[in-house]
Amino acid sequence: MRVITGTARGRKLKEPAGMETRPTTDRVKEGIFSSIQFELEGRRVLDLFGGTGQMGIEALSRGAAHCTFVDLRKEAVAIIRENVALTGFADRAQIVQGDALAFLSRCRETFDVIFLDPPYGSGLLEKTMELVGTIDIVSENGIIVCENGSSAGWPMVSPPYRLQKEYRYGKIKTALYRRQGDA
Numbered sequence: 001m002r003v004i005t006g007t008a009r010g011r012k013l014k015e016p017a018g019m020e021t022r023p024t025t026d027r028v029k030e031g032i033f034s035s036i037q038f039e040l041e042g043r044r045v046l047d048l049f050g051g052t053g054q055m056g057i058e059a060l061s062r063g064a065a066h067c068t069f070v071d072l073r074k075e076a077v078a079i080i081r082e083n084v085a086l087t088g089f090a091d092r093a094q095i096v097q098g099d100a101l102a103f104l105s106r107c108r109e110t111f112d113v114i115f116l117d118p119p120y121g122s123g124l125l126e127k128t129m130e131l132v133g134t135i136d137i138v139s140e141n142g143i144i145v146c147e148n149g150s151s152a153g154w155p156m157v158s159p160p161y162r163l164q165k166e167y168r169y170g171k172i173k174t175a176l177y178r179r180q181g182d183a
Helices: 026-039 054-061 074-087 100-106 124-135
Strands: 044-048 066-071 093-097 111-116 138-149 161-169 172-179
Touching: 026 054, 026 111, 026 138, 026 161, 026 172, 044 054, 044 100, 054 066, 054 074, 054 111, 066 074, 066 100, 074 093, 100 124, 111 124, 124 138, 138 161
Parallel strands: 044 066, 044 111, 066 093, 111 138
Antiparallel strands: 138 172, 161 172
16 A cells, blocks of 8 residues: 555555455545545545545645544554654644544534545445535535445435545445535
């Protein structure tokens, strides 16, 4: 697992042992970042269900101003801290150990890009999307990037959010949701 491009290009990132964390493959990550490449410069990013932190780190490497990483597991948070330090982004990162839904419930900031990659089949993607829509923490024209297993559907959303595009990479699907600007 490595940073694909930007200021930390080629840096190898650490992964936790075991099967609890499922890092996004380079192929999927390349596809995601190709589709949002012009949406990152100077933006605020939230990497919810951070795992190794690779999605937020890739965004920082490509010019995002700041990234907040959230993961419940102590081991994952330790890996995120190591990877953020390894890539030199500690001054542009906030790392939170805690439950994703609890974090969202008390969140008082807005983000331009949110990465959601909860455990597949857990129901957390649907709950998270519902909560994000309710508390409205996505900036105008902001993006939510979701990853899911290929057999699962995408959560329904209410305006001002809409499913913009979906992609399939074998057994993995990704989707881009966008918060429409105010009329």
